[in-house]
Amino acid sequence: MELSRKLAEYSLGLAYEDLPKEVVEFTKLCILDYFGSAIAGSEKVPVQMISELAKEMGGSEQAHLVTGGQSSVLNAALVNGAASHVVELDDIHKGSIIHAATVVIPAALAVAEWKRLSGKELIAAVVAGYEVCYRIGEAVSPSHYYYWHNTATCGTFGAAIAAAKLLGLTVDQTIAALGNAGTQAAGLWEFIEDGAMTKQLHTGKAAMNGLLAALLAQKGFTGPQKILEGNRGFFKAMSEEYDISRVTEGLGSEFKIMENSFKIHASCRHTHHAVDLLIDIFNERQPKLEEIESVMVESYQVALNITDNDNPQTQYAAKFSLQFCSALALLKGSATLDDFSDSMLWDEEIRQLLKKVKVVTDPQINASYPKQWGAAVEVRFANGETVKKQTDFPKGDPENAVTAEELREKFLNMTNKYPEKQRHQLADDLLELEKFETVEKVMVTL
Amino acid sequence: MELSRKLAEYSLGLAYEDLPKEVVEFTKLCILDYFGSAIAGSEKVPVQMISELAKEMGGSEQAHLVTGGQSSVLNAALVNGAASHVVELDDIHKGSIIHAATVVIPAALAVAEWKRLSGKELIAAVVAGYEVCYRIGEAVSPSHYYYWHNTATCGTFGAAIAAAKLLGLTVDQTIAALGNAGTQAAGLWEFIEDGAMTKQLHTGKAAMNGLLAALLAQKGFTGPQKILEGNRGFFKAMSEEYDISRVTEGLGSEFKIMENSFKIHASCRHTHHAVDLLIDIFNERQPKLEEIESVMVESYQVALNITDNDNPQTQYAAKFSLQFCSALALLKGSATLDDFSDSMLWDEEIRQLLKKVKVVTDPQINASYPKQWGAAVEVRFANGETVKKQTDFPKGDPENAVTAEELREKFLNMTNKYPEKQRHQLADDLLELEKFETVEKVMVTL
The missing domain is CATH 3.30.1330.120 (2-methylcitrate dehydratase PrpD)
Incomplete structure (x- = not known):
């Protein structure tokens, strides 16, 4: 069976009710940590530039931008995906060298807000998005990472899967979404030589591109079925070495999101x-x-x-x-x-x-x-x-973990542009996300 | 000097008045041929899907979509870039294996309409856009083409240059635009196995991505300076073999657009x-x-x-x-x-x-x-x-050329959804494009 089909079937089949309690709790920490990064990053210069441009371009009021106001879900994914990476405090997965939150969560959040979906649906979509991009990243690591910014390239698949799940796509549509996510995957490390602002464009575009692939798939737009393993697909074109087995080994019996590391220092x-x-x-x-x-x-x-x-x-x-x-x-x-x-x-x-x-x-x-x-x-x-x-394990790795309390403290520090009460309220809400019938209600507290 | 700087200096320095008459005449044929393809493609299923999505997303009324109505310049580039490739009758350059029109012209046209620029400015921007993407494509051909759809990957640079010129960017901003165009360059051939709709997404996205890079550069968004030749740049990451000298050899003493081939048959x-x-x-x-x-x-x-x-x-x-x-x-x-x-x-x-x-x-x-x-x-x-x-030379190659009259005839056939008089008027207008003080006036006849 094609890899995309296996990933699509797994992801669409994953229900909130299937998630062990510890996975739910951990995923909420990932979402909390995402909001901290996005809010702290929202006023940074590169993010403001992308946000200004999105506002000039305009768009239907479907989802909130962390920079203020509402716009189309594509613009929200672009702006929020840029904002949540810029302060370099967002989460990271060692095995795949991916910061998943900054790509998967903005795409998922935009759809969940737009379609008035629940906190439980958002949590399950985020778990699936992390799972898929971490697996693809592990298959191509480390060789892919020499030229390519895994967070952007592999992350695009994660954004597509999370969006596909929330949009209620069929398996075939989800395969098309993965195909057209992979064919848009981009992001070269060359910018690092100049310390250019490009890294924010990478994450914003990856969130937007993955979402775009899912939105088109919902309309019946077709895509390559074997984007990963195909003869002219993602693996062969973009990775000197790769291990296909990593994509599906243990799929369904573990939750990759639990391997996530959180960052304490504001550097790479x-x-x-x-x-x-x-x-x-x-x-x-x-x-x-x-x-x-x-x-x-x-x-x-x-x-x-x-x-x-x-x-x-x-x-x-x-x-x-x-x-x-x-x-x-x-x-x-x-x-x-x-x-x-x-x-x-x-x-x-x-x-x-x-x-x-x-x-x-x-x-x-x-x-x-x-x-x-x-x-x-x-x-x-x-x-x-x-x-x-x-x-062997910097602070924040699963082997050298931070506590939920430490992450809440980090969140409160990163959101100190908000009044004390609002910050605490947002943290409380995010840590009880499964109780929200519509995610929209959390977004309006921003 | 960095390749991006050379290309930026050349492109920004190129004035309409520098163009030999034959280059102006030929470029207008390219633009005429683009419109024929875009109009013929506008009702095709994949284009309609992309257009519907763009309309759902919404956008400021800045430029016309060939599918009807107006939206943001980014949406116009996306939709028009998809429309002009789908019937497989758009122009092609042998040496670089690029269909330039479908990526460069939608980006240029959207900016020219938005900023109320002249036909002469549009023509000069199109010449520069073709020049840059053809040269980059020649440098990586043929090896890049095995995995990558040159039109999409290299085309992104052409869209960025044409937009940069029309937006009046500085040399440094244009270098940043090229950098952030290259870091977004994407488009794998894998879709060809399934005959999927992806090819239209490639050209639409390439036009949009190149334009996005230029719009961000105008706001001061920085990018990698050596996106082409850098250690983790476009050439090394995405091409088994490449010839850097092709990027600049003869730059300024010839016009690559004159090597363009036109397609007579509606197939690859x-x-x-x-x-x-x-x-x-x-x-x-x-x-x-x-x-x-x-x-x-x-x-x-x-x-x-x-x-x-x-x-x-x-x-x-x-x-x-x-x-x-x-x-x-x-x-x-x-x-x-x-x-x-x-x-x-x-x-x-x-x-x-x-x-x-x-x-x-x-x-x-x-x-x-x-x-x-x-x-x-x-x-x-x-x-x-x-x-x-x-x-050795299929019909439409420069060595086996079609005449202006044949191209006009092709255009009239491809636009037969319009009344006779309107088609002829549009052809007349496009073939006298240098006389228009604002391109906008041609667009409203659509």
């Missing part, structure tokens, strides 16, 4: 291992710049591919500079949203320490990737001391 | 060589089914990759079946829009002849591809006679 996930360890060292000794002789970070190759940058020129590029993030963590003891400011970007001490940070690949750490996103750090001090630390 | 261009030759044989002898023993078509490998299909199941798949098109041409003496009907698809005689058509690769013909899109046919008759014919 590939810097978190080192940031965790260097914050530990900061907490132990609060070193001053002149006391530090050198910092060595050993990690996996992909981390270096994406984050080896010893001279970031923008706040955004700083989030993707392992050297910058390491210097920041060791000198300031944190890597929060507020830390990635222009004054910190050009901070004299950070710039000096940054030059002393060496980043290299360690063969053993590399061999465990992407199962483990690990690192070792070695800090040499001027007094001759050396401190070494190593981690 | 990779069938036209054989169709031309078999129509000649039909004209010479009007053979009956029982008189034909076998048909052999020898061509280049890419033609077989795309069109080797001895059992097409849809009208659309029939246009992409070299066997079907060959049988049609030899039995009916034509391959017009009306020939690709359901009754012809299941015509008993065509189905019988189709089984007698053998398609193979000829090494010599293959070696000349993509400079020459040639074929040889050999028809064996029951009476023992054999007729052989060969061509």
Whole structure:
């Protein structure tokens, strides 16, 4: 049977009632975390540009934009998908290297609001969307990730599945939606060289493209049946190596969403291992710049591919500079949203320490990737001391989990542009999402 | 200097006044031919689906849809880009394997109408759009074309450049537009296996995506500077082989649009060589089914990759079946829009002849591809006679050109849903486009 058919049958067959309680609870945390990122990102410059454009283009009032007002579901997916990725605090799945929330949830939410669907329906659609894109991402990881931004490319399938489920598509329509999601899949890493705003376009467009594929399928628009495994399909065209078995192995007997990692630091996930360890060292000794002789970070190759940058020129590029993030963590003891400011970007001490940070690949750490996103750090001090630390699981991984309380705290911090009462109310609502007969009622509290 | 900068500087520097008269005349034929395809395609099922969806989504009244009414420029690019490709009669460039009109012109036209720009400005933008996407396509051909639909992937850059020029972007903004066009470039050939409707989504989305990149760039949205040649850019990610020199060789001293081919038959261009030759044989002898023993078509490998299909199941798949098109041409003496009907698809005689058509690769013909899109046919008759014919240039290639009069005739046929007078008026207007102070005035005659 074609892979798309298996994924479609599984996804359409998945009912809220089939979900174990822990999956429901975890999924609500993912949705809560999505809202935190989307609200924190809504005023950022690239998001505002996309939002302004969407408003100029206009659209029927179908769903809320996190930037204010309502527009078509496609515009809502575009704007909200861009907003929820920009502060780099959205969730991530190690095995597939995908941030699913920022692509799957905006598409699902727009349809659920538009069609006045329930919290339970939204939760089940989000679980299916995560499942599908994580499986496709695992099949092509890590080779696909060298050129392609998995969140955007594989994420498109997840957005399509979540939308297909909420729109009540048939299996054949859902296969077409997957086909036309895959044929739109795009997003090259080239922008990282310039620290350009492109990453937000990727996630917004992936949410929009997946939704577009599902909306067209509902009208009978046909698509390729074997978009994944076909001779000119997604796997062969876009991945040097891939493992087809990963798409369906264990499908139905596990919930991939439970493998999700949450981000605590506001930088690229590939810097978190080192940031965790260097914050530990900061907490132990609060070193001053002149006391530090050198910092060595050993990690996996992909981390270096994406984050080896010893001279970031923008706040955004700083989030993707392992050297910058390491210097920041060791000198300031944190890597929060507020830390990635222009004054910190050009901070004299950070710039000096940054030059002393060496980043290299360690063969053993590399061999465990992407199962483990690990690192070792070695800090040499001027007094001759050396401190070494190593981690296999940055904070927020399932193996080194954050609590629901910590995630709620993170959410409240990220939404501090709202009054206290409103933030708490929104958190309460989202953590009781299954009780809402229409998701729309949560959206209007925005 | 980065390739994007060279292309941006060239394109923004190109003024209508710099264009030789023959380039202006030829470009107007391209625009005329685009309108013929768009109008003929406007009522086709996949186009209607995309149009309905665009209307449901809504949008500001900025530009006309060929399916009726007005919407945002992004919706206009999407719908008109889908409409102008569906009847498979739009123009094609051999060297880059791109149908430029269906991607570049809808994007350019939407902006020109919205911003009330002149016919001259539109013409210069179209010339630049063709130039850029043809050059990028030549650099990656033929290897890119195995997985990727060049018209969609490379076409996105052409739409972005034409829009950038009409929006009056700076060089840096145009570089960003090219970067974010390239990072959205998508369109896999996998749909061809099912004869799915995806091809229209490709061209519509390419027009829309290129325009989106330009509109965002105007707001200051940044993009990758080296989207083509960068380490994780378009060339390395999406093409097994590529020749960077093709992007700039002769840039400014020639006009690639003059290499354009026009299509006379309503099927995939990779069938036209054989169709031309078999129509000649039909004209010479009007053979009956029982008189034909076998048909052999020898061509280049890419033609077989795309069109080797001895059992097409849809009208659309029939246009992409070299066997079907060959049988049609030899039995009916034509391959017009009306020939690709359901009754012809299941015509008993065509189905019988189709089984007698053998398609193979000829090494010599293959070696000349993509400079020459040639074929040889050999028809064996029951009476023992054999007729052989060969061509290097199907009708409509610059080397085997159609006249302006023939293109006007083609346009009048393709727009026969309009009253006679209106069709002639539109043709007259389009062939005098440089006299219009606002393109908008032509659009309202639709």
